[in-house]
Amino acid sequence: MIDSHAHMCYPTYDKDRERIVGECRKRLKAVIASSARYDESLKVLELCAMHNGFLYATIGCHPTELQDAEKVLDLIQKNKGKIAGIGEAGLDYHWVKEPEKRLEQKAVFEKFISLAEELNLPLVIHSWDAEQDCFEMVKGRDAFAVFHCYSGSRELEREIIRKGHMISVSTQACFSKSHRKLARDLPLENLLLETDSPFLSPVKTEEEKRNFPWNITYAAERVAKEKGIGAEKVMEAAEENARRVFRI
Numbered sequence: 434m435i436d437s438h439a440h441m442c443y444p445t446y447d448k449d450r451e452r453i454v455g456e457c458r459k460r461l462k463a464v465i466a467s468s469a470r471y472d473e474s475l476k477v478l479e480l481c482a483m484h485n486g487f488l489y490a491t492i493g494c495h496p497t498e499l500q501d502a503e504k505v506l507d508l509i510q511k512n513k514g515k516i517a518g519i520g521e522a523g524l525d526y527h528w529v530k531e532p533e534k535r536l537e538q539k540a541v542f543e544k545f546i547s548l549a550e551e552l553n554l555p556l557v558i559h560s561w562d563a564e565q566d567c568f569e570m571v572k573g574r575d576a577f578a579v580f581h582c583y584s585g586s587r588e589l590e591r592e593i594i595r596k597g598h599m600i601s602v603s604t605q606a607c608f609s610k611s612h613r614k615l616a617r618d619l620p621l622e623n624l625l626l627e628t629d630s631p632f633l634s635p636v637k638t639e640e641e642k643r644n645f646p647w648n649i650t651y652a653a654e655r656v657a658k659e660k661g662i663g664a665e666k667v668m669e670a671a672e673e674n675a676r677r678v679f680r681i
C-alpha cells in the first residue's frame with residue numbers, strides 16, 4: 434500500500450516522527466509526504482532525503498496562506514529533480530469568502546498550474562468548496578491533476594474522470610456518506626487513496642486522534658465494501674496508480 438498524501442512534517446508528529454516513519458516502513462511500501470507551506474516544504478525535503486526511496490515529496494502552498502507562495506514556487510524550481518509532484522495548491526472557498534481574496538488565490542494557482550506544466554510534474558489540488566473553479570482552471574491545460582480529498586459533486590467527478598485526472602479518496606470515506614458515494618462511482622483507474630495524516634483519523638480513540646499513514650487500509654476496505662469488490666483489488670489499483678502518477 435502507498436499513502437498518496439500525508440503531512441509527515443506536521444508539528445503534531447514532532448515528538449515521535451522517526452518512530453512513525455519506522456512504523457510506516459513496516460506496514461507500507463511508500464508515502465507521499467505533502468506540504469502546504471514554505472517551512473513545511475523545507476522540512477519535507479529534508480525528511481524525504483533521509484528516507485530516500487520510501488518517502489517522496491510534493492511541495493506546495495495552501496490557498497489560505499499565500500504570503501509564502503513566491504518562495505514555494507522558487508523552492509519547487511530549485512528542487513525539481515527531487516520532488517514527485519507539486520502541491521498542495523489550489524483554491525479554498527470554504528475559509529475564504531471575500532471575492533478579491535478568491536481572485537488572488539486564482540492568480541497564484543495559475544502560477545502553480547503553469548509550473549506543473551513546465552516541469553511535467555503532477556499537480557495535487559486542494560479544492561475545498563471550490564472544486565468547480567479548480568476544474569475549470571485545469572481542464573484545458575496540460576497539467577496532470579490529482580484532486581486531493583475531493584468533496585465536490587458526483588457530476589463534476591464524472592467530468593474530472595473524463596479528462597483523465599485522478600481523484601484521491603481519503604480516510605474521510607470511513608465516516609462520511611457523501612465521500613462513500615463518490616468512491617462508489619469512481620473507476621479504479623482514477624483512484625488514489627490517502628490519509629491526509631495527521632488529519633481525518635478514522636479511528637476515534639484517545640491515542641489515535643491523530644491519523645497515521647497505515648490507516649490507509651481502512652479507506653481501502655471502505656471503498657472496496659462500497660464497490661462490492663475485494664479490498665485487495667482496491668489496494669492494488671491504488672498502489673499501481675500512485676506509482677504511475679508520482680513516478681515512484
Ligand SMILES: [Zn+2]
Nearest residue numbers: 438467521629
Ligand atoms: Zn493535505
